[in-house]
Amino acid sequence: MSRTARSHPILPRTSRAAVGATVATGVLGSLAAAPEQVRRLFRRRYPTVAVTGMTGVGKTQLADRLARRSSASSTAEVGSAVMERRTRRSRRLHGFRFLVVPGDNAATRLGALDQVFHDEPVDGVLHVVANGHATPRRAAGTTGSASATREEQLAAELEDWTITAHRIASMAVRRPAPVWLVIAVTKADLFADDLDEVVRSYSPGSGTPFGDKVDELRALAGGARLSVDVLAVSSQGDARGSALSAKQASAMVDALANRMAQLSGHV
Numbered sequence: 001m002s003r004t005a006r007s008h009p010i011l012p013r014t015s016r017a018a019v020g021a022t023v024a025t026g027v028l029g030s031l032a033a034a035p036e037q038v039r040r041l042f043r044r045r046y047p048t049v050a051v052t053g054m055t056g057v058g059k060t061q062l063a064d065r066l067a068r069r070s071s072a073s074s075t076a077e078v079g080s081a082v083m084e085r086r087t088r089r090s091r092r093l094h095g096f097r098f099l100v101v102p103g104d105n106a107a108t109r110l111g112a113l114d115q116v117f118h119d120e121p122v123d124g125v126l127h128v129v130a131n132g133h134a135t136p137r138r139a140a141g142t143t144g145s146a147s148a149t150r151e152e153q154l155a156a157e158l159e160d161w162t163i164t165a166h167r168i169a170s171m172a173v174r175r176p177a178p179v180w181l182v183i184a185v186t187k188a189d190l191f192a193d194d195l196d197e198v199v200r201s202y203s204p205g206s207g208t209p210f211g212d213k214v215d216e217l218r219a220l221a222g223g224a225r226l227s228v229d230v231l232a233v234s235s236q237g238d239a240r241g242s243a244l245s246a247k248q249a250s251a252m253v254d255a256l257a258n259r260m261a262q263l264s265g266h267v
């Protein structure tokens with residue numbers, strides 16, 4: 001190696017540039033020849049985030065907001081039927097790839113849970129709850145309207161969280177890298193006056209049934225392997241009678257995105 005270097009005098013500037021150009025062309029040439037590989041390389045740089053939570057809780061709308069995309073209104077009655085993919089693009093590859101697991105009324109749910117927590121384990125989890133304000137939904141393919149009380153929806157949130165928390169725990173203990181969890185308490189526009197109290201009720205150490213499950217999860221996964229944040233957010237503002245302005249709702253979505261960026265080491 002060093003003999004080669006010694007036997008060749010330092011190249012004059014022009015030929016050095018030429019060598020550089022050849023190398024660059026070579027690299028660019030092979031990049032152009034394999035666009036799919038390049039795309040995969042770049043995609044891999046965006047951390048993946050599983051968006052979980054019971055049906056009607058507001059996952060799709062929140063993921064749309066985070067991806068800066070407008071929501072279609074077509075899913076109002078039955079909700080998502082398949083896993084949805086959304087990308088939040090940012091400069092210097094500081095974006096995210098969201099995988100929205102359909103709620104419990106979709107037949108594809110179990111496969112989607114397997115995918116994000118087992119087959120291709122995600123970097124972070126955004127678990128969405130709504131303080132019992134999930135929109136009641138019927139299973140796809142059935143007719144008639146669905147209804148449920150707030151108490152029933154709160155119980156359903158807890159049941160859903162129990163299942164998801166187990167999945168997160170088993171993923172966290174298997175993964176070499178730490179995993180982050182953000183519990184997003186959405187539809188904050190519907191309980192804007194009690195935000196602090198509601199956020200507390202979903203937090204570790206709160207002594208609520210939900211909080212107890214968060215504590216259990218942390219004990220199972222190990223504190224160093226799993227970080228837990230609880231943040232209020234709203235995908236809607238400025239609606240008729242809404243307690244939040246569009247600006248306030250946007251600020252909450254931005255705060256959530258910023259926290260995820262911190263957790264992913266972007267900032």
Ligand SMILES: Nc1nc2c(ncn2[C@@H]2O[C@H](COP(=O)(O)OP(=O)(O)OP(=O)(O)O)[C@@H](O)[C@H]2O)c(=O)[nH]1
Pocket residue numbers: 053054055056057058059060061062075076078079080081101102103104105135137186187188189190233234235236
């Ligand atoms: N007031 C209010 N309503 C919301 C908010 N986010 C979502 N919604 C409404 O709640 C309903 C359910 O929202 P989705 O985003 O479709 O819920 P999802 O969690 O994707 O439900 P599935 O796809 O069935 O799992 C929709 O009618 C939304 O318009 C919010 O921040 N505030």
Ligand SMILES: [Mg+2]
Pocket residue numbers: 059060061075079080102103
């Ligand atoms: Mg959905």
